[in-house]
Amino acid sequence: MIGILSFLGFTILVAVISYLATRKTDEKSSDGYFLGGRSLTAGVIAGSLLLTNLSTEQIVGLNGSAYTDGLSVMAWETLAAIAIVVAAIFLLPRYLKGGLTTVPQFLAKRFDVATKTITSGLFLTGYVVVLLPVILYSGSVAISGMFDVPTLLDVSDKTALIICIWGIGIIGSIYAVFGGLKAVAVSDSINAIGLLIGGLLIPVFGLMAIGDGSVFEGLENLISANPERFDSTGNPGQEVPFSTIFTGMMLVQLFYWGTNQQIIQRALGAKNLAEGQKGLLLASFLKILGPLILVLPGMIAYHYFEGGLDSSDLAYPELVRAVLPKPLVGFFAAVLFGAILSSFNSVLNSSVTLFGIDIYKQHINKEASETTVVKYGKIFGICLALAAMFIAPLIANAGSLFNYLQEINGIYSIPIFTIIVIGYLTKRVPAIAAKIGIFSGSVLYCVSQFWLKGRFVSDALAEAKSAGITDANNLKLIEAEAYPHYLHIMAILFVTNIVIMLVIGAVKPRKEPFVLEYTNQVSITPYKYVNQAGIGICAIVIGIYIYFAR
Numbered sequence: 001m002i003g004i005l006s007f008l009g010f011t012i013l014v015a016v017i018s019y020l021a022t023r024k025t026d027e028k029s030s031d032g033y034f035l036g037g038r039s040l041t042a043g044v045i046a047g048s049l050l051l052t053n054l055s056t057e058q059i060v061g062l063n064g065s066a067y068t069d070g071l072s073v074m075a076w077e078t079l080a081a082i083a084i085v086v087a088a089i090f091l092l093p094r095y096l097k098g099g100l101t102t103v104p105q106f107l108a109k110r111f112d113v114a115t116k117t118i119t120s121g122l123f124l125t126g127y128v129v130v131l132l133p134v135i136l137y138s139g140s141v142a143i144s145g146m147f148d149v150p151t152l153l154d155v156s157d158k159t160a161l162i163i164c165i166w167g168i169g170i171i172g173s174i175y176a177v178f179g180g181l182k183a184v185a186v187s188d189s190i191n192a193i194g195l196l197i198g199g200l201l202i203p204v205f206g207l208m209a210i211g212d213g214s215v216f217e218g219l220e221n222l223i224s225a226n227p228e229r230f231d232s233t234g235n236p237g238q239e240v241p242f243s244t245i246f247t248g249m250m251l252v253q254l255f256y257w258g259t260n261q262q263i264i265q266r267a268l269g270a271k272n273l274a275e276g277q278k279g280l281l282l283a284s285f286l287k288i289l290g291p292l293i294l295v296l297p298g299m300i301a302y303h304y305f306e307g308g309l310d311s312s313d314l315a316y317p318e319l320v321r322a323v324l325p326k327p328l329v330g331f332f333a334a335v336l337f338g339a340i341l342s343s344f345n346s347v348l349n350s351s352v353t354l355f356g357i358d359i360y361k362q363h364i365n366k367e368a369s370e371t372t373v374v375k376y377g378k379i380f381g382i383c384l385a386l387a388a389m390f391i392a393p394l395i396a397n398a399g400s401l402f403n404y405l406q407e408i409n410g411i412y413s414i415p416i417f418t419i420i421v422i423g424y425l426t427k428r429v430p431a432i433a434a435k436i437g438i439f440s441g442s443v444l445y446c447v448s449q450f451w452l453k454g455r456f457v458s459d460a461l462a463e464a465k466s467a468g469i470t471d472a473n474n475l476k477l478i479e480a481e482a483y484p485h486y487l488h489i490m491a492i493l494f495v496t497n498i499v500i501m502l503v504i505g506a507v508k509p510r511k512e513p514f515v516l517e518y519t520n521q522v523s524i525t526p527y528k529y530v531n532q533a534g535i536g537i538c539a540i541v542i543g544i545y546i547y548f549a550r
Helices: 002-021 030-035 042-053 056-097 103-110 113-147 149-153 157-210 215-225 242-246 248-258 261-268 273-287 296-304 312-323 326-364 370-397 401-425 431-466 472-481 486-507 530-548
Strands: none
Touching: 056 103, 056 113, 056 242, 056 248, 056 261, 056 273, 056 296, 056 312, 056 326, 056 401, 056 530, 103 113, 103 261, 103 326, 103 401, 113 149, 113 157, 113 312, 113 326, 113 370, 113 401, 113 431, 149 157, 157 215, 157 296, 157 312, 157 326, 157 370, 215 296, 242 248, 242 486, 248 261, 248 401, 248 486, 261 273, 261 326, 273 530, 296 312, 312 326, 326 370, 401 431, 401 486, 431 472, 431 486
16 A cells, blocks of 8 residues: 555656646747757756666566676667767757758658658657657566555456556656657656666665675675686677677667657657757766666576566566565565656657657647647547557567567668668768668568568478577577577668669769758857767777677
């Protein structure tokens, strides 16, 4: 009962503070609703970025991956720091110079409106089919497990999961659809503080549980029991083989932190370039500490449960329930609930922005007032949320949650990132090249992952079994080596698409070179220490990898 009361109290407190902080935001203005009036400060941007990323698809999914593979999966966190630095130094100045509300708006200026619409459609499809359902599913697994909802409500596990999915979806929709970006960003910043505190408590109590009350003894026991799991360089057959960090891993990171509307919208709402860069750099530095929350608990769970859990995705919620003192479970569940809402809100708000600005205003009602654009954006957001709530229960049989999310995202992430890179680095590549690049990237990736991979893997496993190989670990390695890792495939297709677009640009270039004009909407004077801070952060990341390399 104490846990439930603290859960409700914290959630209501965040809602009230967010409401009070955003009362003056003009929701009838598209700029006020979609970008918070371009008034976000560095602290709000950093807090919002971190909590948008630190949701249960990360907390549950990545700790589940760490439960299976150990420290090598930290690449998803530590390398993000480098990608955010790149976004702060190279991408954000260009975004703010062009006065963008959405990333696809740049594509309309650089190529044409059709390219922008196709890109917005890809973003929205990925959000409703993959990202929103994964957030709802992973969040429901965590909340249902920590509160033991099946027992509490005397229902089956499946029914409890569905109840949680709809509860999270409805509350998240109210935040995102009716509050706008500033409400989302303010609530994110408040929740970020609680999540960092609560998230750090889990490894502390986990280490105490395996170290007879001592954190340091627990860490020593963890390392001595399985030293091979403290290797930053992943092996073949693991989720993140070391070679992938030099290929598709960095492409995924650059797309997510530099071009994904869900993330970059916070920086687009900065009051000026300097505040935006400071916010990104602060978030980048804090990402280096991410493995303490997103990787270490999974490794502790492997030791604590002796690798005996039925599913790796149960590692985090089961560890929380096992080691956290009962009075703190309610507080942490409330904080985690805030993190779930954060990611759901962020994706939904980005979807509303993409639809309202890039589709409704552009194609459905070009004469629509800003009030009308916001109104129909909200209606679309509600429909999107409902669709995600229906799809979410279907994620249950998807295998490794985090790996599933990253692999499926490749359908749209790499094609979009490719045309943005070409758009900024060239001046005469035409719009037809961008359309072909999007189409070829998506189709070739689908052919690779959903047809060729299955055939190669099936043939390799059949040959192995006919040779009498039955050991599960050997079969896993054979499966991994039968076809290139999906991150390598992303890198191959990235280069292929770039070559295709450059060839088209050479054969049929634009008549006039593209020039990015300054719209004077915000100051684009950079933060004076942005380069020094960026180099320092990158050096720390490289140092961590070298220290843990085996």
